[in-house]
Amino acid sequence: MAILDVLxxxxxxxxxxxxxxxxxxxxxxxxxxxxxxxxxLSKGIGLAAPQVGVPMRLVVIDWEGIRYALVxxxxxxxxxxxxxxxxxxxxxxxxxxxxxxxxIRVVYQDENGDARDEVIEGFLARxxxxxxxxxxxxxxxDKLSRLKRAFIKKKMERKAKSLVDSEVxxx
Numbered sequence: 001m002a003i004l005d006v007l008x009x010x011x012x013x014x015x016x017x018x019x020x021x022x023x024x025x026x027x028x029x030x031x032x033x034x035x036x037x038x039x040x041l042s043k044g045i046g047l048a049a050p051q052v053g054v055p056m057r058l059v060v061i062d063w064e065g066i067r068y069a070l071v072x073x074x075x076x077x078x079x080x081x082x083x084x085x086x087x088x089x090x091x092x093x094x095x096x097x098x099x100x101x102x103x104i105r106v107v108y109q110d111e112n113g114d115a116r117d118e119v120i121e122g123f124l125a126r127x128x129x130x131x132x133x134x135x136x137x138x139x140x141x142d143k144l145s146r147l148k149r150a151f152i153k154k155k156m157e158r159k160a161k162s163l164v165d166s167e168v169x170x171x
Contacts, residue, residue: 004038004052006089009139009156014090018050018057018135021071024113028058032069032111035060044089046127048134051090059131063124073108073132075101084123086130088140094152098143100126 007013021028031054039047039060049058059070080102087095103121106128110116120128130140141149 001037002034003041004034006038006042006047006051007053008092008160009090009141010153010160011090013053013055014050014134014139015137016050016055017137018048018055021056021058021109024071024109024111028071029111031058032060036062036067039089042089046131047089048131050134050137057135059128059135061124061127061131063127069111070106070128070131071109071111071113073106073128073135075104075106075129075132077105079103082122082126084126086126086140088130090134091140091152091156094156096140096144096148096152098126098130098140100129104128106132 031049035047035049035052035058038052039045039062045063046059046061049056057072059068059073061068061070078101081099082102083097083099085095086098086100102125103119104125105117105119107115107117133139133142141152144152
């Protein structure tokens with residue numbers, strides 16, 4: 001297993017639309033395994049392939065010991081609405097109130113290509129929505145007011161610049 005680099009905003013790869021997975025092979029299973037390891041090391045509960053620079057429709061989620069590997073997921077129904085705090089591995093240290101559906105129906109394939117159709121509710125529905133948004137090049141800041149989004153963008157851009165500057169100084 002390998003630990004993958006989690007991309008941090010403003011990395012442009014986070015804005016690339018993910019492509020459908022068409023091959024269910026050992027390479028896919030290895031990527032899923034690497035994503036699990038990366039997610040656990042990062043102390044996340046969900047991770048989308050675009051967050052590790054792989055533009056494919058793949059998500060891993062572990063909530064309360066139940067693991068989901070979602071391949072080519074699509075939300076086909078939404079119900080209700082709930083506002084709660086969210087964070088994201090691609091926005092370290094940022095937590096914001098986001099409105100999401102309280103109940104969803106999602107269709108996807110598992111890592112073997114078998115079709116799944118599930119109704120998910122509550123917090124887990126929020127996690128599914130958040131991670132599936134990554135596949136569509138949508139980020140949590142897209143759900144914020146223009147002012148708050150601008151503030152977070154500037155903050156993240158300053159962090160990125162400071163990291164680059166410190167790396168340059170170390171050389």
